[in-house]
Amino acid sequence: MPMMFRAESVAMIDSSKCSGCKACINICQFNAIHHHESDKKCHISIKKCVGCGVCRNVCEVKAIALENRSSHPEANAFW
Numbered sequence: 001m002p003m004m005f006r007a008e009s010v011a012m013i014d015s016s017k018c019s020g021c022k023a024c025i026n027i028c029q030f031n032a033i034h035h036h037e038s039d040k041k042c043h044i045s046i047k048k049c050v051g052c053g054v055c056r057n058v059c060e061v062k063a064i065a066l067e068n069r070s071s072h073p074e075a076n077a078f079w
Contacts, residue, residue, distance in 0.1 A: 007051030009066035010075040015041050017063035024055035024064060046075040 011032075013024075020040040025033045032048035033055060035041070044055075044064075056064040069075045 005050075006069070007053075007066075008069055009051040009053070010046055010049050010069045010072060011044050011051060011053065011055055011064050012067050013042055013044055014063045014065070015039070015043075017061050018042055019061050019063070021060070023058045023060070027058045028055050046072060049075070 013033075018041040020035060020042060022035055022042065024042055025035060030048050030050055030052075032045045032050075033042050034045065036043055051066060051069060053066050056066060
């Protein structure tokens with residue numbers, strides 16, 4: 001049975017940099033990223049993100065960064 005472990009990091013999007021291109025949504029295999037019509041930006045669900053960083057690699061505007069999971073109470077609860 002395949003098993004996936006969460007990384008020590010979690011992906012976060014800087015909304016001031018996000019262009020809303022949705023490239024990160026298309027690459028995320030964990031369905032952790034969604035586009036919100038209200039602000040035309042992408043947002044990451046901390047509960048679904050495993051911290052693999054693949055989304056960071058496709059972001060042309062460098063709006064996605066990996067941050068320490070323990071610094072986010074919501075993400076740390078899923079460690």
